[in-house]
Amino acid sequence: MNRMHGRWMIAALAGMTVLGGADEAASADWAVYLGNKGRTNYSTLDQINRSNVSTLERAWVYETGDKGEYQANNLVVDGVLYTPSSRRKVIALNAATGEEIWQWDPAGERSGSGRARQRGLVLWQDATGGERRLFTAVNNFLFALDPATGKVIRDFGEKGSIDLHSGLNTPGIIYRDLLVVGGVGGAGKVRAFDVRSGELRWLFNLIPRPGEFGVDTWPKDAWKTATGLMPWPGQSLDEKRGIVYVATKTAQPDFYGGRRHGANLFANCVVALDVNTGKRIWHFQTVHHDLLDKDLPCPPILLTVKHGGKTIDALAQGTKHGLLFVFDRVSGKPLWPVEERPVPASSLVGEQAWPTQPFPTRPPPLMRQGYTEADASDISPETHQLTLDRIKASPNFGPFPAPSLNETIMFPGFDGGMEWGGGAADPDGIYYVNINEMPWLVQMVETRRPDGSPLHKGERDYMILCGSCHGLDRKGNALAGFPGLVDVDKRKTREQLDQVTRDGAGRMPPFKHLPAAKRAAILDYVLDPAAARDAQAASDRSPGYAFAGFRRWLDPEGYPAIKPPWGTLNAVDLNTGTIKWKVVLGEYEALTRRGIPPTGTENYGGPVVTAGGLVFIGATADERIRAFDKETGQTLWQAVLPFGGNATPSTYQVDGRQYVVISAGGGKSGRPKGGSLVAFALPVTPGD
Numbered sequence: 001m002n003r004m005h006g007r008w009m010i011a012a013l014a015g016m017t018v019l020g021g022a023d024e025a026a027s028a029d030w031a032v033y034l035g036n037k038g039r040t041n042y043s044t045l046d047q048i049n050r051s052n053v054s055t056l057e058r059a060w061v062y063e064t065g066d067k068g069e070y071q072a073n074n075l076v077v078d079g080v081l082y083t084p085s086s087r088r089k090v091i092a093l094n095a096a097t098g099e100e101i102w103q104w105d106p107a108g109e110r111s112g113s114g115r116a117r118q119r120g121l122v123l124w125q126d127a128t129g130g131e132r133r134l135f136t137a138v139n140n141f142l143f144a145l146d147p148a149t150g151k152v153i154r155d156f157g158e159k160g161s162i163d164l165h166s167g168l169n170t171p172g173i174i175y176r177d178l179l180v181v182g183g184v185g186g187a188g189k190v191r192a193f194d195v196r197s198g199e200l201r202w203l204f205n206l207i208p209r210p211g212e213f214g215v216d217t218w219p220k221d222a223w224k225t226a227t228g229l230m231p232w233p234g235q236s237l238d239e240k241r242g243i244v245y246v247a248t249k250t251a252q253p254d255f256y257g258g259r260r261h262g263a264n265l266f267a268n269c270v271v272a273l274d275v276n277t278g279k280r281i282w283h284f285q286t287v288h289h290d291l292l293d294k295d296l297p298c299p300p301i302l303l304t305v306k307h308g309g310k311t312i313d314a315l316a317q318g319t320k321h322g323l324l325f326v327f328d329r330v331s332g333k334p335l336w337p338v339e340e341r342p343v344p345a346s347s348l349v350g351e352q353a354w355p356t357q358p359f360p361t362r363p364p365p366l367m368r369q370g371y372t373e374a375d376a377s378d379i380s381p382e383t384h385q386l387t388l389d390r391i392k393a394s395p396n397f398g399p400f401p402a403p404s405l406n407e408t409i410m411f412p413g414f415d416g417g418m419e420w421g422g423g424a425a426d427p428d429g430i431y432y433v434n435i436n437e438m439p440w441l442v443q444m445v446e447t448r449r450p451d452g453s454p455l456h457k458g459e460r461d462y463m464i465l466c467g468s469c470h471g472l473d474r475k476g477n478a479l480a481g482f483p484g485l486v487d488v489d490k491r492k493t494r495e496q497l498d499q500v501t502r503d504g505a506g507r508m509p510p511f512k513h514l515p516a517a518k519r520a521a522i523l524d525y526v527l528d529p530a531a532a533r534d535a536q537a538a539s540d541r542s543p544g545y546a547f548a549g550f551r552r553w554l555d556p557e558g559y560p561a562i563k564p565p566w567g568t569l570n571a572v573d574l575n576t577g578t579i580k581w582k583v584v585l586g587e588y589e590a591l592t593r594r595g596i597p598p599t600g601t602e603n604y605g606g607p608v609v610t611a612g613g614l615v616f617i618g619a620t621a622d623e624r625i626r627a628f629d630k631e632t633g634q635t636l637w638q639a640v641l642p643f644g645g646n647a648t649p650s651t652y653q654v655d656g657r658q659y660v661v662i663s664a665g666g667g668k669s670g671r672p673k674g675g676s677l678v679a680f681a682l683p684v685t686p687g688d
Contacts, residue, residue, distance in 0.1 A: 026653070026655060026656050027078075027079065027652075027653055027654055027655065027656075028043070028044070028045055028652055028653040028658075029076050029077050029078065029652055030043070030074070030075060030076040030650040030651065030652045031075060031076070031077045031123060032075070032123075033073055033075070033119075033120035033121070033122065033170075033171045033173075033234075034073055034120075034234075034299070034422070034606075034648060035424075035608070035650075037173055037174075037236060037237040037239055037302075038236055038237070038238075038301065038302035038303065038425075039234070039236040039299045039300065039301050039302065039422065040301055040302065040303060040424060040425045040426075040609075041422075041423070041424035041425075041606060041607060041608045041609060041648060042424060042425060042426055042427070042608075042609050042610070043608065043609075043610045043611065043651045043652075044610075044611045045610055045611060045612065045651055045652075045653055045658050046610065046611040046612035046613075047612070047653065047657070047658035047682065048610070048612050048614065048651075048658050048660065048681075048682060049610075049612030049613055049614065050612065050613045050614065050629055050636060052682060053612070053614055053627045053636050053637045054636060054637050055682060055683055056627070056637055056639070056660070056680045056681070056682060057680065057681070057682070057683055058639065058678065058679070058680055059098075059659060059679045059680055059681040060097055060098030060678075060679050061098065061642070061676055061677065061678050061679075062091075062093055062098040062100070062676070062677040063674075063675060063676055063677075064083070064085040064086070064089070064091065064675035064676070064677065065085070065675060066085040066086045066087040066089065066675040067086065067665070067667075067673045067674055067675050068086030068087065068115070068116070068117075068665060068667060068673055068675065069086055069116070069117050069481065069646065069665055069666075069667040069668065069673075070085065070086040070643075070646075070647065070663045070664065070665025070666075070667075070674070070675050070676075071086075071117050071118070071119050071420075071604075071605065071646055071647045071663060071665065072084050072085075072118060072119055072120055072121075072647055072663045073119060073120045073606075073647060073648040073649075073650055073663075074120075074650045074661060074663065074677070075120070075121055075123055075650070076095045076650060076652040076654075076661075077123060077147070079094065079095050079096060079654045079655075080092050080093070080094070080095060080101065080147070081093045081094075081095040081652075081661065081677075082121055082123070082134060082147065083121075083663065083677060084118040084120070084121055084136055085118075085675060086115070086116075086117070086118070086665055086675055087113065087114055087115050088106055088113070088114020088115065088116075088118055088136070088137075088138045088139075089103060089104060089105050089106070089114070090103070090104045090121065090134070090136050090145060090150065091103045091104075092147070092150060093677075095652060095654050095659065095661075095679075096654040096655060096657070096659075098677070098679060102149060102150035103150065104145060104150040104151075104152075106138040106143070109138070109141070109143070109152065109160070109161065110141065110158075110159075110161065111138040111139045111140070111141040111143070111161065112138075112139065114138035114139060115505070116167075116169070117169045118136070118137070118168075118169055119169055119170045119171070119234075119420070119647070120170065120171040121134055121135065121136050121171055122134070122135040122136075122171040122172050122173070122174060122179060123135075123147065123174075124174050124177075124179065124195045126177075127176075132146075132147045132148075133145070133146070133147070133153060133156070133195060134146070134147045135171065135172070135179060135195075136171075137164070137167070137168035137169075137171075139167065139503075139504070139505055140163055140164050140165055140166060140167060140503055140504060141161040141162065141163055141164065142157070142161060142162050142164050142168065142181070142193070142198075143156075143160055143161045144156035144157070144160060144161070144195075144198075155196070155197075156196065156197065156198045157197070157198030158198075161198075162193065162198040164181070164183055164191075165186060165512070166183035166184055166185045166186035166230055166504065167183060167184035167185055167504055167505075167508075168181060168182070168183050168184065169184055169232055170182065170232060170233060170234035170299070170420075171234070172235065173234075173235045173236070173237050173244065174195070175192075175237060175239065175242070175244065175275045175276075177194060177195050177196065178192045178193070178194065178195065178201055178275065179192065179193050179194075179195050180192045180235055180237075180244050180275065181193070182230055182231035182232055182233070182234065182235065182246065183230040183231070183232065184230055184232045184504075185227075185228075185230055185504050185508075185511075186227065186230045187207060187223075187226070187227050187229070188205065188206035188207040188226075188227065188228070188229025188230055188231075188248075188251075188266075189203055189204065189205060189206060189230070190203070190204040190206065190231055190235075190244075190246050190271075190273065190278065191203050191204075192275070192278060202277055202278035203278060204271075204273055204278045204279075204280065205223070206229040206230075206231065206248055206266045206267070206271075207222065207223045207226050207227075207229055207251075207266075208223065208265065208266075209223050210223075213265075213280060214265035214266060216262075217262040217263040217264055217265040218260060218261075218262050218264060218265075219259070219260060219261055219262065222260060226251060226252075226260055227251075227252050228249065228250060228251045228252030228253075228254070228267075229248060229249060229250075229251055229266070229267055230249065231246045231247060231248045231249065232249055232295075233247040233248075233249070233295070233296055233297055233298050233299055233420060233422075234247065234298070234299035235247070235299055235300075236299050236300045236301065236302050236315075237275065237302075238302060238313070238329060241330065242274060242275045242276055243272050243273070243274065243275060243281060243329070243330075244272075244273050244275040245270060245271070245272050245273075245299075245300045245302070245315060245329070246269075246270070246271045246272075246273065247269075247270055247296035247297075247298065247299055247300055247317065248266055248267060248268060248269045248270075248271065248295070248296060249267065249268070249295030249296065250267055250268060250287075250290040250293055250294065250295040251264045251267040251290065252465075253465065253546075253547070254290070254291070254292075254293040254547065255291055255292070255293070255403045255442075255444060255545075255547040256291070256348065256351065256403070256444065256544075256545045256546070256547070257289055257290075257291055257351060257352070257353075258348065258349075258350035258351045258352075258545075259350075260289075261289075261352045262289060263285065263288045263289055263354065264288070264289050264290070265283070265285060266283060266285070267285070267287075267290060267295075268285055268286050268287040268288075268290050268294060268295060268296060269283050269284060269285045269286070269296075270283065270284050270286070270296070270300055270315070270317050270325070270327070271283045272329070272332060281332070282331065282332030283332070284325065284327065284332060284334075285358070286317065286319055286323075286325060286358060287319075287357060287358075288354035288356070288357060288358075289352070289353065289354040291346070291351075291353060291402065291403055292400065292401070292403070292410070292414075292442070293320075293414055294319065294320050294321060295320070296317060296318075296319065296320075297318065297319070297320050297416060297417075297418055297419050297420050297422070298318055298418055298419070298420055298421065298422030298423070298606070299422060300315045300316065300317045301315070301316045301317075301422065301423055301424075301425050301431065302314070302315055302329060303315075303316060303425040303427075303429060303431070303574065304427070304429065305326075305335070305429035305574045305575045306429065306575045307335050307575065312328055312335065313328070313329050313330065314326055314327065314328060314329055314335060314429075314574065315327045315328075315329040316423070316425065316431055316574060318417070318418030318422060318423055318433055319417060319418055320412065320413075320414070320415070320416050320417045320418060320419070321365075321367075321369070321399040321412040321417050322365050322366045322367035322368075322369070322412050322416070322417035322418065322435055323359065323360055323365055323366075323417075324360065324363050324366060324418075324431070324433075324572060325338070325358075325360050326360070326362075326363070326574055326577070334360065335362075335574075335577070336360060336361050336362035336363075336577055337360075337361045338358045338359065338360050338361070339358070339359050339360075339361060340356035340357070340358055340359075341356055341357060341358075341359050342355060342356055343355070343356060343357050343398070343400035343402075344397050344398075344400065344401055344402045345402060346402035346403070346404070347402065347404045347405075348402075348403065348404060348405075348444065348545055351402075353402045357399075357400050362577030362578070363572050363574070363577045363578065363579060364578075364579060366417070366418075366433065366435050366568075366570050366572070366579070366582075367412060367417055367435050367436075367437050367568070368411070368412075368437060369398060369399050369412065370396050370397075370398045370399070370411065371391060371396035371409050371411040371439055371562060372391075372396070373388060373391060373392075374563075375391075375411075375562050375563050376388045376391060376562075376563060377555055377559070377560075377561055377562055377563055378563050378564075379555070379557075379559060379564070379591060379596055379599075380557075382556070383555040383556065383557070383559075383561070386555065386556070386561075387555065387561045387562070390409070390553070390561070391409060393407075394406070394407040394408055394409050394441065395408065395409065396408065396409040396410075396411050396439075399411075399412050401442065403442055403443070403444045403545075403547070404443075404444060405443070405444055405445070405446065405545075406443065407441055407442070407443040408441070408442050408443065409439055409440075409441060409442075409553060410439065410440040410441060410442040411437075411438075411439040411440070411562070412437075413436065413437075413438040413439055413440040413552075414440050414550055415436055415438065415440075415602075415604075416435065416436040416438075417435055417436060418433055418434075418435065419436060419603075419604055420604070421434065421603075421604060421605040421606030421607075421619060421646075421647075421648055422606045422648075423606060423607065424606065424607045424608055424609040424615070425574075425609070426609050426630065428575075429573065429574045429575045430571055430572065430573055430574070430580060430609075430630070431571070431572045431574050432569070432570065432571050432572075432607050432609055432615050432630065433569075433570055433572070433606075433607070434567065434568065434569050434570070434585055434603050434605075434606065434607060434617060434619055435567065435568045435569075435570060435585075435603075436566070436567055436602055436603060437560070437562065437564075437565055437566050437567065437568070437600075438552060438553075438560050438562075438566060438602050439552075439553040439560060439561055439562045440550065440551060440552055440553055441551040441552075441553050442547075442548075443547075443548040444545045444546065444547060444548065445463070445472065445545065445546055445547075445548050446544070446545060447459075447460040447463050447544040447545060447546050448544070456521070456524075456525060457518070457521050458520075458521030458522045458523070458524045458525035458526075459525045459529070460544060460546075461518055461521065461522050462522050462525050462526065463546030465511070465514075465522070466522065466526075467546050467547065467548075467549060469482040469550075470482055470483070470484065470485050471484065471549055472546065472548060472549060474486050474526065474529075477549065477550060478670070481667065485526050488526065488527070489527050494523060494527065497523055497526070497527075498519065498520075498523060501519050501522070501523065502519065558670075559588070559591075559599075560602070564584070564597075564599035564600060565584045565599060565600040566586075566599050566600045566601055566602060567584065567585040567586050567599075567600030567601045567602060567603040567619075567620065568582050568583065568584055568585055568600055569582070569583050569584075569585040569607070569615070569617065569628060569633065570582045571615075571630065571633060581632060581633040582633070583628070583633040583634075583635075584598045584599065584600035585600050585601070585603055585617070585619065585620060585626075586598075586599075586600050586601030586602075586603060586619075586620030586621060586622050586624070587599070587600075587601070587620075587622055587624075588601065588621075588622065589622070600620075601620045601621035601622055601669070602620075602621050602668070602669045603619035603620050603621070604619055604644075604646040604668045604669075605617070605618050605619035605645060605646045605647045605648050606619070606648040607619075607648070608648065608649045608650070608651055608660075609630055610630075610651060613629060613630050613631065614627045614628065614629070614630060614636070615627065615628040615629075615630045616649050616651065616660050617649070618641065618644070618645020618646065618647065618649065618662050618664070619644075619645060619646060620644070620645075621644060621668070621669040621671055623640060623641045623642070623643060623644050623645070623664075623666070623671070624638050624639065624640060624641065624645075625638065625639055625641055625645050625649070625660075625662055625678075625680075626638040639680065641662070641664040641676070641678055642664055642674055642676045642678070643664045643665055643666030643667075643671070643672055643673065643674035643675075643676055644664065644665070644666035644667070644668060644669070644671050644672075645662045645663070645664045645678075646663075646665065646666065646667070646668045647662055647663035647664075647665070649661060649662040650662075657681055657682070657684070658681060658682070659679045659680065659681045660679070660680045660681075661677065661678065661679040661680070662677075662678055663676075663677055664676040664677070664678050
């Protein structure tokens with residue numbers, strides 16, 4: 001085992017920034033998704049620092065050839081950068097030049113071509129420093145690749161892959177010879193697989209079975225039919241203690257819980273598991289019986305703080321509604337009291353909304369927790385009056401309005417607060433995170449005809465299960481990236497559609513848990529609504545409701561219908577539970593030219609913090625990447641990207657030169673789509 005590989009192995013197993021080569025400072029890797037297994041997005045590199053970041057320049061650009069929501073946080077190991085494209089190709093590049101080394105396309109594998117969001121990869125190396133494996137997911141399949149060649153390792157699973165029976169958008173996490181993964185869609189499980197064979201080593205049910213902890217928080221036998229609890233945001237790992245921390249999503253249907261009464265553990269939870277066995281150690285539920293799609297959007301961050309005169313190994317968990325929960329990561333005890341506060345009751349027949357929700361007393365909320373008349377937009381007199389009129393007609397009831405048949409302003413909104421980009425943390429216990437302050441609209445509709453007669457069962461189930469993504473009118477949601485289904489029969493056969501609804505594809509979760517007759521009835525409606533409406537009506541006459549769809553509330557000019565800021569970057573001191581600084585993140589040049597101060601923009605993707613005193617972040621709707629002073633929040637540098645950098649950057653060092661690289665694919669906030677990978681570095685001077 002050579003020295004570089006040996007040092008890489010030791011550091012990677014410890015989840016640390018990696019040094020290698022004869023010169024200790026010559027190279028430093030970004031070998032783990034989000035920087036390390038604590039998911040802190042922190043780098044010890046300081047070649048790029050406050051004094052010279054203003055001279056940062058573009059070093060190289062690579063075009064993936066794919067267009068879409070390219071959101072990868074890229075791995076860099078031994079001078080090789082590994083990136084998953086928006087269509088699930090895996091590409092290896094020379095990290096110093098951007099030159100392609102190899103490319104793997106899953107089109108010829110049993111998964112078929114991939115698509116949709118993929119935010120990272122997992123790299124494993126055995127304890128002897130020899131074998132390495134690179135793990136990636138395509139549709140429902142997990143593949144093992146040889147990092148040196150990009151070829152599938154055929155002794156893994158079934159000829160190189162295993163069927164997860166669910167999608168995967170965030171990578172898993174490695175512990176010794178285990179790969180722990182979550183997923184998208186399905187009945188709700190955390191699973192650990194053997195990295196060599198693909199054998200399932202343990203499984204934790206997020207919807208408890210009889211005899212398991214939490215089963216009493218659901219209706220009897222709910223585990224047979226309940227779904228939606230796959231932990232898509234990702235995991236973090238305390239390797240020394242052998243504890244993996246999982247953030248989970250909402251149970252489905254997201255907006256009507258009349259058939260899942262109870263708190264619904266382990267939805268909307270941070271769950272600490274013994275990584276060797278999958279046994280539960282502790283949990284905390286951030287939303288009880290969620291009715292508002294407030295799934296935890298990002299993995300927990302592990303950091304160390306000073307609290308009550310002691311040094312505490314802590315865990316910080318961000319939420320879509322801009323609250324930050326902080327725990328002792330060993331005991332699960334909150335560092336500051338968490339209060340259960342009353343929230344509005346539901347007016348929907350059959351619903352039993354939970355009467356209270358948890359609010360941490362520290363840190364303070366990182367965004368406004370409601371929309372009042374004082375928050376009406378002020379970018380023009382016309383917009384101000386329009387937003388005033390709308391808030392009077394569709395009032396906001398704080399962060400937990402109970403969905404009803406009346407339209408309500410949803411603020412905080414559905415996409416954050418915090419979003420999947422998450423935060424970053426430095427060794428001083430300071431947490432950095434970007435925040436959205438976007439209003440949305442929420443409304444339920446009855447799944448019955450105006451005359452009171454029940455809908456055809458396929459139409460009703462489409463509204464409940466599919467309408468929130470593909471639209472109640474089947475026209476899709478372009479801003480959210482959900483395709484329309486009008487005339488879908490001209491693009492796909494019924495057999496192809498049946499396979500997609502059964503097995504899932506891309507962002508589409510599998511619905512194989514549904515009876516075949518129910519899936520068939522939904523397809524009857526999708527393919528021929530008129531005929532379906534004339535067919536046999538639903539026999540179930542119980543009250544039913546469906547979500548009217550995800551709708552951002554924008555003003556007539558297309559800007560968020562609320563007083564700025566619309567996006568911020570925040571530094572929170574988790575030693576004291578106080579906000580250290582807050583600055584706007586992003587700018588609309590058209591508004592600036594009108595004399596309006598920078599407003600911030602809707603933002604997706606997270607920050608990276610470095611020992612050079614900098615916070616790097618793209619994320620904004622103005623196609624920029626920026627560097628901020630981590631002490632003050634002052635903008636020290638910015639550069640234009642070819643497309644929006646809706647991804648968390650990586651930083652690494654090769655042959656003595658530090659780079660910052662970001663995936664720039666755009667596609668969010670209605671912006672143009674692409675597939676560029678852009679790296680920045682300090683200028684090379686003669687003699688370097």
